[in-house]
Amino acid sequence: MNYLVFGHAGFNHDRILNILPDKEEIIFIRRMDEKGAIDENTRFLSLSELVSLDSRKYTAIVSSPYGLQHVLAFQPLRIIACIPSGSELENTTLWNKYIGLLASYSDIVITESERTYLELTLERDRVFLLRDSEELVQRAIISMFKGEMLQEWVTKQWEARKQFYLTMHEQQGPHETICYLLASYLYFLGDASAKSYLGISFEQMIQKEYSQCLNTHFRFFSAIEVKAGDLEKAIRTYEITAITHEERKSIENIRSWQEQGEWRLIQAEIFKANDDYRAAIKVLEDMGAKNSLQAATMRLQNYLHTFRWKDALALLDNYALSDENRITAEVIRGNIHLIHNKHHLAIRTFLRASVEDWNVLANMNEIVALEEAVKGEFH
Amino acid sequence: MNNIPVRKSTGNRLTAIMQVHNEADRFLEDVLKDLSEFVDDIVIVDDASTDDTVKLCRSFPKVKKLVVLQESKFRREWELREYLWHFACSSEPDWLISVDADEFYEDKAKTHMRELINQDQYDWVGFRFFDFWGGPTHYRDDTHWGIHRRHTRTLVRYMPDYYYYYPPMDHHVPRLPLSYSALPGFLAELRVKHFGWAVSKEERYRKYLRYMERDPKGEWGSLDHYRSILDENPTLVAWKEEFQ
Numbered sequence: 001m002n003y004l005v006f007g008h009a010g011f012n013h014d015r016i017l018n019i020l021p022d023k024e025e026i027i028f029i030r031r032m033d034e035k036g037a038i039d040e041n042t043r044f045l046s047l048s049e050l051v052s053l054d055s056r057k058y059t060a061i062v063s064s065p066y067g068l069q070h071v072l073a074f075q076p077l078r079i080i081a082c083i084p085s086g087s088e089l090e091n092t093t094l095w096n097k098y099i100g101l102l103a104s105y106s107d108i109v110i111t112e113s114e115r116t117y118l119e120l121t122l123e124r125d126r127v128f129l130l131r132d133s134e135e136l137v138q139r140a141i142i143s144m145f146k147g148e149m150l151q152e153w154v155t156k157q158w159e160a161r162k163q164f165y166l167t168m169h170e171q172q173g174p175h176e177t178i179c180y181l182l183a184s185y186l187y188f189l190g191d192a193s194a195k196s197y198l199g200i201s202f203e204q205m206i207q208k209e210y211s212q213c214l215n216t217h218f219r220f221f222s223a224i225e226v227k228a229g230d231l232e233k234a235i236r237t238y239e240i241t242a243i244t245h246e247e248r249k250s251i252e253n254i255r256s257w258q259e260q261g262e263w264r265l266i267q268a269e270i271f272k273a274n275d276d277y278r279a280a281i282k283v284l285e286d287m288g289a290k291n292s293l294q295a296a297t298m299r300l301q302n303y304l305h306t307f308r309w310k311d312a313l314a315l316l317d318n319y320a321l322s323d324e325n326r327i328t329a330e331v332i333r334g335n336i337h338l339i340h341n342k343h344h345l346a347i348r349t350f351l352r353a354s355v356e357d358w359n360v361l362a363n364m365n366e367i368v369a370l371e372e373a374v375k376g377e378f379h
Numbered sequence: 380m381n382n383i384p385v386r387k388s389t390g391n392r393l394t395a396i397m398q399v400h401n402e403a404d405r406f407l408e409d410v411l412k413d414l415s416e417f418v419d420d421i422v423i424v425d426d427a428s429t430d431d432t433v434k435l436c437r438s439f440p441k442v443k444k445l446v447v448l449q450e451s452k453f454r455r456e457w458e459l460r461e462y463l464w465h466f467a468c469s470s471e472p473d474w475l476i477s478v479d480a481d482e483f484y485e486d487k488a489k490t491h492m493r494e495l496i497n498q499d500q501y502d503w504v505g506f507r508f509f510d511f512w513g514g515p516t517h518y519r520d521d522t523h524w525g526i527h528r529r530h531t532r533t534l535v536r537y538m539p540d541y542y543y544y545y546p547p548m549d550h551h552v553p554r555l556p557l558s559y560s561a562l563p564g565f566l567a568e569l570r571v572k573h574f575g576w577a578v579s580k581e582e583r584y585r586k587y588l589r590y591m592e593r594d595p596k597g598e599w600g601s602l603d604h605y606r607s608i609l610d611e612n613p614t615l616v617a618w619k620e621e622f623q
Contacts, residue, residue: 202558203544211560218542218561236540239385243563255382 001145004058004076005029006067008377010084012112015130016061019138021145027058029067050074059145062106065098066373072105073341078144081106082130083120085113094369100307101339103127108144110137114161118184123277123306126150132164133157158188169197176204180217187224194224214241223274226267238270247273268298277306293319300325309336327357334363343367385538386499391473392419393496398463399423400453402480403431406574410480411439417489418476420444422467426459427451444470456552461545464556468537476534477554481574482508487621488569495534495567502538502562503555505530507570509618511577517615519576523607526573530566535559550599572618576608583608 001022006029007013017026023041030044045053047070060071063082071079081102103109103120109127111117117129126144128137140153165182172178179201186194198220205213219241225234235254242251250269257265264287271280284299296319303312309332316329334349346367354360395418399407414421420443425433427448436442446466452459467475474496484492488506495504509518509527518527535555543556576583587608594600607613 199542202542206544206558206560207546209560214561221542233540236385236538240538240541240562258382 002058003027004053004060004074006060006062006064006071008064008084011063011082013061013063013082015112015134016080016082016110019130019134019141020061021138021142027053029070062102064377065095065102066370066377068098068102068105069339069341069370069374072339078108079106080141080144081109083109083111083113083116085116091369091373094366094373097307098370101309104307104309105339108141108150114181118181119275121188121278122275124308125154125278127154128157129161133160136160155189158185161185162189162191174200174204176201176208176210179204183220183224187220187227190227192224192228195221195228198224214243219274222270223276223279226270227279231263231266234270235266238273241273262292262294265295265298268295268302272298272302277302281306281308300328304328304332323356327353327360331360331363334360338363338367338370384499385540386502386536387473387497388499389497391496391536393417393474393476393492394419394467394470394472395421395476395478396463396467397421397423397478397480398426398459399428399432399436399480400426400451401428401430401432403428403435406481407432407435410478410483411436411442413483414478415439415441417484417492422463422470424448424459424463424466426453454549456550457545457547460552460554464543464545468539468543471539472537474534474536475555478533479554479573479575481577483572483574485570485572485621488567488571491567491569495565496536500563501565502536503532503559503564504534505532505564505566506534507531507568508573509570510573510575511618512613512615513580513583514577515572515574515618517617518572519613520616521607521610521614523601523604524613527570531571532559532564533571548599550594570621 001020002025003017003020003023004027005013005017017023026042028042028044029047029050050070053074055075056077058074058076059078059080060074060076061080061082062068062071063084083099083103100123103124107126109120109124110130111120111127112130114129114131117127120127128140130137136153136157140150143150143153162182162185165178165185168178169175169182179197183194183198183201186197198217202213202217205211205217219238222234222238222241225231225237235258238254239251242248250273254266254269257263257269264283268280268283271277271283281299281302284295284302287295296315300312300315303309303315313329313332313336316325316332319325330349330353334346334353337343337346337349347364350360350363395414411421418441421439421441422444423436423442423446425436425445425447427450433445433447436445444466452462484506507527507529508531510524511517512519512524520527532555541562542558544558545552545556576586587605590600590605590608594605596602597605
């Protein structure tokens with residue numbers, strides 16, 4: 001198996017390289033000023049030398065989100081995203097966007113940060129934590145190469161993390177963070193006991209005067225209630241946390257769907273309010289043919305938030321588009337051209353769309369920012 | 380399916396909740412008269428009184444629920460607070476106001492009480508409490524006596540599905556669930572007269588002895604604060620009534 005590494009300083013590449021199966025050749029895409037190979041199986045290439053490789057023989061290990069356009073243009077056999085911790089020096093908007101896109105276009109997503117792991121798990125499938133679980137992640141990678149479903153390994157990792165925090169809780173007693181993480185893994189596993197640990201966490205937050213926890217902690221009960229099947233209680237719980245104008249609008253929508261018996265929409269809305277985009281998308285996708293325009297609109301919002309642009313575009317192509325959505329579709333098309341390293345096509349698409357909405361021109365600035373970021377990483 | 384909003388902005392009922400213990404010869408009668416003017420009903424837990432407290436409470440028609448404990452929970456304050464809370468909430472009130480048997484809301488506060496509860500923007504209200512000293516004309520204002528400089532949360536919206544939590548403490552337990560701190564609140568520039576210290580010098584000395592006996596090392600409160608009860612020349616400020 002051959003691997004092509006698009007590295008980033010924020011990720012410990014040795015750790016991932018150690019667990020890759022059947023290593024034959026490892027190639028790092030280097031900056032011009034970097035040194036040559038460190039051993040006989042490892043060599044360095046510049047971006048311009050990529051054309052000399054047979055892309056279908058390589059799996060890309062990508063920890064630089066800005067390398068995405070070159071990775072997609074190269075069309076490797078598989079893409080393994082290794083998500084680094086964000087750097088303070090990075091342009092946050094650009095960084096978050098390309099991290100999201102990288103995760104979306106990858107066959108498997110791996111990170112060393114538990115915070116990032118949880119955030120990504122709330123957005124998508126096939127996410128793994130490379131911490132105290134090298135063997136499990138290695139087996140998941142092997143399954144990926146065999147084309148098998150990865151959910152079994154995902155669930156095993158949730159079980160392992162749950163057990164880890166359960167042991168910590170037993171040793172240390174009530175603690176807001178330990179119990180919150182424990183509740184999170186129990187929630188992923190669909191275990192109703194998540195509620196009692198979340199309760200302990202909430203009490204600790206209150207007792208320690210961290211009172212800004214209505215949305216972060218108390219609202220989480222509403223998502224647990226949805227999973228437990230008590231939608232009425234979930235709505236009332238969520239409503240308690242609905243303070244802002246936008247949140248109150250969301251409650252108005254929920255009350256209206258309640259009258260129409262649109263339970264799936266309510267479930268999706270509450271999952272989304274809890275940042276559980278993965279569960280929200282699943283509910284909406286499971287509606288299948290029953291997808292109303294409202295459900296499609298919600299799916300679109302969730303796809304866009306999680307950078308699932310191919311899915312967003314497919315959805316937009318299937319529905320009669322409003323002017324606003326038509327422009328959104330053009331912006332997505334332009335961005336997809338961009339991340340496939342087709343800059344001219346991207347520019348043409350943005351210019352065409354900007355005739356109807358000049359705000360689209362902001363995407364042109366982003367092309368420049370992206371090119372600068374790529375230069376910093378690989379040139 | 381229940382479609383009633385969790386925050387009603389009209390038609391809210393106001394329930395006063397109190398815990399009492401041997402209050403018959405102090406301010407209880409005046410407090411109940413005062414409360415009867417502006418609340419819809421009163422819920423009381425009597426903590427094993429041995430005087431006429433219970434009889435006095437029963438004589439007020441707005442006292443809709445009264446439970447008499449045979450054994451005092453005074454030394455387990457957390458349990459007593461929680462007991463009163465659950466007892467009051469069992470009839471699903473809209474708003475609760477926690478009142479001690481020596482506290483009086485100023486007229487202006489009573490006038491605005493319905494505005495405070497008939498809205499959907501906040502779930503609790505804090506008031507400024509004033510410790511009256513030696514009588515009903517002056518309050519104390521010095522280093523250890525400045526509760527009026529901050530707000531005390533006593534008025535809360537009851538929402539059945541919220542998470543209510545009292546910290547398990549034996550003394551100085553908050554009078555309402557601590558978890559209200561996570562909800563949006565309103566700090567009202569409205570005042571409450573606390574008459575617990577508006578008593579004779581001899582009575583204040585007896586209270587001082589009780590404090591020192593209960594908490595001799597100052598674990599639950601400040602010893603300096605306890606000692607300041609005996610100050611010969613405290614700073615007293617004349618109370619001025621405000622109207623509307």
